[in-house]
Amino acid sequence: MNRRTIRIAIIIGMTSLLISMSLVWTIGVVGSAASDKTYVGSEKCKDCHDQIFAKWRQTPHANVIQEVKKNPDAIKGDFKTPDTARTFKKNEVVMTSGLIWKQRYITKDWKILPAQWNYETQKWAPYNVDKWKEEDWRSFCGYCHTTGYDSKKLAWKELNVGCEACHGPGSKHVENKEEKTEIALGEPPDIVNPASLTSDQAAMVCGQCHTRGTSPDGVFPFPVDYRPGDVLSAKNFTPVPYTDTKAWWPNKTVKQHRQQYIEWRVTKHAKAGVNCSVCHDAHVTRNKFQTKTSQNNLCLGCHPQISTDAERGHAPVGGTLRQHSDCVGCHMSAVGKSAEVGDEHTHTFRFIAPIATINLGGGDVKNQPNSCSVCHAGAPVDALQADFAERMPFRSSRP
Ligand code: HEC
Ligand code: HEC
Ligand code: HEC
Ligand code: HEC
Ligand code: HEC
Ligand code: HEC
Ligand code: HEC
Ligand code: HEC
Numbered sequence: 179m180n181r182r183t184i185r186i187a188i189i190i191g192m193t194s195l196l197i198s199m200s201l202v203w204t205i206g207v208v209g210s211a212a213s214d215k216t217y218v219g220s221e222k223c224k225d226c227h228d229q230i231f232a233k234w235r236q237t238p239h240a241n242v243i244q245e246v247k248k249n250p251d252a253i254k255g256d257f258k259t260p261d262t263a264r265t266f267k268k269n270e271v272v273m274t275s276g277l278i279w280k281q282r283y284i285t286k287d288w289k290i291l292p293a294q295w296n297y298e299t300q301k302w303a304p305y306n307v308d309k310w311k312e313e314d315w316r317s318f319c320g321y322c323h324t325t326g327y328d329s330k331k332l333a334w335k336e337l338n339v340g341c342e343a344c345h346g347p348g349s350k351h352v353e354n355k356e357e358k359t360e361i362a363l364g365e366p367p368d369i370v371n372p373a374s375l376t377s378d379q380a381a382m383v384c385g386q387c388h389t390r391g392t393s394p395d396g397v398f399p400f401p402v403d404y405r406p407g408d409v410l411s412a413k414n415f416t417p418v419p420y421t422d423t424k425a426w427w428p429n430k431t432v433k434q435h436r437q438q439y440i441e442w443r444v445t446k447h448a449k450a451g452v453n454c455s456v457c458h459d460a461h462v463t464r465n466k467f468q469t470k471t472s473q474n475n476l477c478l479g480c481h482p483q484i485s486t487d488a489e490r491g492h493a494p495v496g497g498t499l500r501q502h503s504d505c506v507g508c509h510m511s512a513v514g515k516s517a518e519v520g521d522e523h524t525h526t527f528r529f530i531a532p533i534a535t536i537n538l539g540g541g542d543v544k545n546q547p548n549s550c551s552v553c554h555a556g557a558p559v560d561a562l563q564a565d566f567a568e569r570m571p572f573r574s575s576r577p
Contacts (some may be wrong), residue, residue, distance in 0.1 A: 203396040215347035217326030217335035222352055223342075231341075233461045237468065239339035242323050244274045255295030255302065264293045272314075273337075275323060278466055279435075279516035288315045290470050296517040303517070321400040322387040322436075329402045344383050344460060346370040346406040370406040372460075377451035378443075382410040384454045385439030390425055391417040428538035428546050431524040432514035439524040450478070477505040494569050517568040520552065532563035 220240075224231040232242055237420065244252030250573040254277075257268040266283070270291065275285040279298070282305060283291040290313065294305040303433045306313065316332040325343040326335030335342070342348050351369035372380040383406045393402045394416055408414075417440045418425045427433050432441055442448055457476055458468045469476055485491035488501035510531045514522025526531075530548045539546025541559055550562040 185465045190469065192473060214350065216349040217342050217347045218349050218352055220325075220340040220342070221338045223348065226355065227341075230461050233463075234341065237461070237463045238461075238466070239343075240275060241277055242275060242339060243337045243338070244269055246273065253283075254297070255283070256300070261293075261302045266291045266293070275319070279518075279521050284315050289313070290315055290319070294517070298518060318399060321398070321402075322342060324471050329398060339387070343387075344370075344372060344406055372406065372455060375407060377453045378448070379409065380455060381439060381442065381448070381453040382408070384460075385410055385443070388436050388438040388454075389415070389417065389440050390434065390437050391415055391440070402461045429534050431511075431526055431528070431530065432522055435514055435516035437514070437522075438525045444533045445525070445527055447527060473506040474503065479507070481505075507553060508549045511547070513547045513552065519547075532559050532566055536563060 217358060220231065220234070244550075246252060252274045253268065253271055254274070255264070257264070269283050271283040272286045275282045275284065276294075277291075277297075279296065280303075281295045281297070283294075285291060290306065290310055292305055292307045292310040293302045295301075296303055314332075318333060320332065321327045321329070323339070324334035324337055325340035326347065328334065346369065349370055354368050367374070368386075370383075372383050375383070382404075386401055386404045386406075389401075389410075390399075392399055394412070394414065396416075401410055402415055404410060418437075420426050420430050423433075425432075425434050425437065432438075438454070442454070446516075447453075457470060459470050460468070462468060464470070471479070474486075478486075484505075488494065488502070491503065493508065506523065509527045510523040510525065511530055512520045512523050513530070514524065516522055532548045532550050535543055535546045535548045535551065536559060543555075543559065544553045548559070548562070548564060551557065551559060554562060
């Protein structure tokens with residue numbers, strides 16, 4: 179190598195360093211809380227994305243919070259029949275929260291009334307009876323049920339999970355699309371598309387709300403000032419520890435609701451890039467869980483080698499074809515609770531063997547449920563474990 183080639187090599191090296199630095203810079207800037215962008219509200223997006231808007235409008239996200247003044251029918255609880263759990267009157271309710279499992283009620287001074295209506299049982303259940311007068315909906319709940327939340331002002335741009343909750347503030351995008359015919363080369367994207375983020379960062383967009391824990395200072399139960407595209411980490415959020423027995427079963431699966439992200443992030447699916455949007459469509463409500471296809475097709479699409487044969491297949495327990503081929507029944511057991519235990523599916527994708535109940539729960543499914551007992555509620559746990567051990571002894575080495 180003579181001097182000239184060395185010089186050229188250095189120049190090439192520096193140029194590629196600069197290019198990679200600018201790439202890092204661009205990626206780093208995508209969607210981060212760029213302060214010049216502001217929230218404009220979902221109605222504005224409708225102007226140009228009317229089809230997505232119409233689909234999104236049907237999702238639970240768009241209907242989480244209802245104002246009674248605008249929609250008196252939003253109140254679903256039974257206020258006619260007297261009930262000892264319900265200690266308040268209908269006319270105290272200014273906003274409602276929830277449409278799938280339970281509904282809670284908010285007053286004109288932002289308190290959450292001390293009973294909730296459970297849809298499935300059609301019954302009232304006491305809620306936070308001791309502390310309800312101290313807790314303010316705006317600081318305890320607001321962030322996750324609104325869009326463009328500001329923790330200093332305790333205010334937001336829009337009630338409900340609007341477009342910008344997942345795409346970040348949209349003012350620049352709207353401005354560009356309305357005024358500019360072309361975007362200058364190298365200009366950072368004007369709006370966040372989760373599909374362009376890394377798999378982990380895209381999951382964090384959902385994980386900002388589908389999580390449980392506190393801000394690092396312990397003040398708020400959500401990641402303060404997080405914006406889509408940001409990294410969710412110990413710097414902005416402390417997940418609820420596994421030692422918290424209100425949130426986790428002893429085997430580290432979900433006991434309450436909204437823990438999907440903190441379960442998912444430690445799975446093989448997370449490592450393999452199988453994130454929330456691989457299985458869920460954020461804009462479309464095919465079913466109440468917004469999955470892209472039916473349960474088994476979802477799994478078999480990527481795990482085609484798993485045989486559903488009743489006798490010689492992957493899960494030959496009991497010899498019944500349909501139920502014991504139900505991937506979600508065993509790998510995403512409904513052990514979590516929103517209104518009732520059984521509402522929420524674990525996102526660890528781990529089968530929970532009956533032996534877990536014996537070893538960690540003293541044999542009682544109330545202390546530690548297992549995948550078999552979720553469906554076979556009355557069956558003795560020992561018998562389920564014996565049956566499982568007998569019929570699926572080589573499980574992990576068989577297709
Ligand atoms: C004036 C019209 C207009 C408005 C208003 C508008 N958009 Fe767009 N948007 C577009 C067009 C056109 C494209 C596709 C062109 C492109 O690829 O950049 C687009 C693309 C996008 C993309 C994909 C970007 C990418 O990099 O893949 C997202 C996400 C998006 N819009 C979200 C929104 C949201 C959220 C709002 C409301 C805050 C909104 N848009 C309002 C015109 C608009
Ligand atoms: C960290 C974000 C976050 C916080 C804080 C939060 N929620 Fe939620 N909430 C969610 C998510 C996400 C769901 C849906 C999750 C699920 O089903 O697993 C949900 C679901 C609900 C539901 C059930 C909805 C239904 O259709 O059945 C109600 C009611 C509710 N929240 C009320 C509240 C109240 C009241 C507070 C404050 C005391 C609160 N939430 C605090 C994120 C949050
Ligand atoms: C709960 C989160 C969430 C909400 C709310 C949401 N989006 Fe999206 N959006 C996504 C995700 C995730 C993607 C990327 C999907 C993928 O990975 O293929 C996306 C993609 C898009 C795209 C790119 C093109 C496409 O169809 O994939 C546009 C445009 C868009 N969203 C507009 C909107 C508008 C407008 C609204 C409100 C009416 C909205 N989104 C509400 C999460 C959301
Ligand atoms: C701003 C907070 C927020 C963000 C961001 C968010 N969600 Fe949600 N999500 C909620 C709340 C609150 C509910 C409860 C709605 C209700 O009242 O039923 C919910 C409900 C859902 C539901 C319906 C089933 C249920 O448990 O209620 C699915 C599925 C879901 N979210 C998936 C996603 C996915 C996937 C993403 C990311 C692409 C995402 N969410 C982003 C707050 C959020
Ligand atoms: C491998 C597929 C897959 C992945 C990845 C996945 N989910 Fe799910 N999710 C499901 C299935 C299947 C259900 C249950 C649907 C049913 O019973 O029909 C579900 C249910 C849910 C529900 C309803 C409440 C519950 O827990 O049962 C929410 C909310 C949800 N997922 C959010 C998320 C979020 C947020 C992520 C990313 C952190 C995620 N999911 C990742 C497949 C997946
Ligand atoms: C987009 C493709 C994709 C989808 C959809 C998918 N998986 Fe997976 N799954 C994978 C990959 C990739 C791995 C990791 C394989 C590895 O690391 O060995 C994996 C791993 C697993 C594992 C092993 C986990 C462990 O800890 O050993 C189980 C169990 C599993 N998946 C079940 C499911 C179920 C149940 C569904 C449906 C709800 C599903 N998968 C949907 C791609 C997928
Ligand atoms: C998704 C729900 C579901 C899960 C999970 C499940 N089962 Fe079943 N199982 C069923 C149903 C439904 C039947 C059929 C019952 C009938 O025909 O009376 C059945 C039948 C059986 C039978 C035959 C019963 C008889 O009387 O012949 C045995 C044994 C059995 N299951 C054991 C297990 C074991 C062990 C596990 C855990 C490894 C398990 N099951 C997980 C739903 C489930
Ligand atoms: C009766 C319960 C049961 C059913 C139903 C079931 N599995 Fe499994 N699966 C297991 C057990 C047990 C293992 C062994 C690993 C473990 O203990 O977690 C396993 C392991 C796996 C693995 C890891 C690779 C391997 O073979 O060890 C994948 C992938 C998987 N299952 C996918 C599926 C899919 C896809 C379906 C639906 C067609 C399904 N399973 C239905 C119980 C079940």
